[in-house]
Amino acid sequence: MKLKAAELDTRLAALPGWSLQDGKIHREYEFKDFAGAIGFMTMAALKIETLDHHPEWANVYNRVSVDLVTHSAGGITMKDLALAAVLEQVAQRFA
DSSP states (O other), X not given: OOOOHHHHHHHHHTSXXXXXXXXXXXXXXXXXXXXXXXXXXXXXXXHHHHHTOOOEEEEETTEEEEEEOBGGGTBOOHXXXXXXXXXXXXXXXXO
16 A cells, blocks of 8 residues: 555654655665675675565666666555565675
């Protein structure tokens, strides 16, 4: 179920670095180098598969840009916030 704006604002406040951008939740990660960025994506991919909810993401050298939205719901859902939390946990391992 698509989240209402007030609930989304409250939940995003608990995810530092994440913001609402073009109808998706967005985050830019920066790592020490390319290996750190790819390591993050690889480790995250293993966890993402278990959630069966996949991000829109891109890598340029040491940066990874992530956008999350539940296309089938037409907006942001709890699945997106759960995936954002998983990505935060993985990113901490590469900080």
